[in-house]
C-alpha cells in the first residue's frame with residue numbers, strides 16, 4: 001500500500017525557505033546589534049581628547065617670558081564646550097562658556113585674562129567640559145599656576161565731558177566739548193568714541209558697530225601713554241563735516257594694556273542745533289552813495305551811506321552783534337574804537353559772530369573797520385544766554401543793514417576802492433569784495 005505522498009514539493013520548498021528567512025533575520029539582528037554596539041561605542045567614547053594647557057605656570061605681565069599658555073584639545077563630536085579656571089575658593093572663571101564647537105582639534109592662547117582682567121597669582125584647576133547633542137558630557141582637567149600677574153587695570157581718572165550739551169554750529173557758544181582724563185598706565189590700545197544708542201545698527205550697546213572716533217589733540221604725551229589727555233570735540237564742523245544729527249550720544253573711552261586688562265568708561269553728550277551755518281549778502285549787492293548828490297565823489301566831511309541785505313540760507317541760526325544798523329562811523333574810527341567809546345564789550349571781535357562790514361584800499365589799520373550787525377533788531381531773535389543778550393538771524397530770515405561813514409580825511413590812496421564782506425569772525429570771510437566801487441574824497445583845500 002502506498003501512503004499518499006504529502007505535497008513534498010511544497011514541504012521541501014517550504015523548509016529551505018524557512019531556514020533562509022531565519023538566517024536572514026539572524027544576520028540582520030547581528031548587524032543591527034553590531035551597529036548599535038558601534039553607535040553606542042561612538043556615543044559613549046570620550047568627547048574631549050588630547051587636552052593640555054602648557055606651560056603649567058604662567059606669569060602674565062607682558063615681559064615676554066611665559067606670558068601665555070597654549071590650550072589644546074580635540075572635540076570628537078559636535079558639542080557645547082566650556083573652558084574655565086577654578087580658583088582656590090572654588091569660584092569658576094569662564095574663558096569659554098557653552099560655545100558650540102565642531103569635531104576637530106583646537107588650539108588657543110590664553111594670557112590669564114578673564115572678562116578683561118588678569119587673574120591674580122594662585123593655583124587654578126583648569127577644566128575643559130563638553131556636552132554633545134545627545135546630552136552626553138565629558139570633561140578633562142588639570143592644574144595651572146599663575147605667578148607675577150600684572151592685575152593692575154588701566155584707569156581713566158576724572159573722566160569728564162564738558163559741557164554735556166553742545167550746539168556745534170560755529171556761533172561761538174557751546175560749539176565744542178572737551179573730553180579729559182588722566183590715564184594711569186601705559187596701554188597697548190586706546191579708543192575714544194561717540195555712538196548713538198538710538199541707531200538701529202548699534203544693536204549691542206556694549207559693542208556698538210557704528211562708532212565715531214574722537215581724535216586727540218596733539219600733545220607731548222602719546223595717546224597710549226599715562227598722563228593727562230584732552231580731546232576737543234566740535235562735531236567735525238571745523239574740518240568741514242556736518243556734525244552728527246541732534247540727539248543724545250554716549251561717549252566711551254576704552255583701553256587695553258599689554259597684558260590684556262581692559263577698562264571702559266562712559267559718559268553722555270547731547271548735540272543740539274548742530275549744523276554748518278550758511279549766509280550770504282543777497283546778490284552780493286551793496287549800494288553806496290553820497291546822499292547829497294548820489295555819486296561817490298565825496299567832499300571831506302561828507303558821508304557815504306550804504307545798504308545791504310543778509311540772508312541766512314542754512315539750517316542753523318547765525319549769531320551777530322552790534323554796532324547796529326544806522327550806526328555812524330567817522331573814517332578814523334573802527335568797530336574797536338567804537339566799542340571803547342560806547343563801552344560795548346560785545347562789539348569787539350568775537351569768535352563765531354557774523355557781521356557785515358566795509359573794507360577799503362590803503363586801509364592800514366583794522367581790516368574791515370566798519371562792522372555792523374547782520375540785521376536790525378526787528379530782523380533778529382535775541383535771548384539771554386549765560387547772562388548776556390545774544391541775537392540771532394534765524395534760518396530763512398533776511399536782515400537789513402545800513403550805515404554811514406563820514407570821511408574826516410582822505411586816505412593815502414585816493415581815489416580808492418571800497419567793498420563789502422560778510423564776516424564769520426575767527427572762521428571765514430564770505431562774499432569778500434562784494435560790489436567793489438571806487439570812491440574819491442575831494443579835498444576842498446586842494
Ligand SMILES: [Ca+2]
Nearest residue numbers: 059061065067
Ligand atoms: Ca611673564
Ligand SMILES: [Ca+2]
Nearest residue numbers: 167173174175
Ligand atoms: Ca553753538
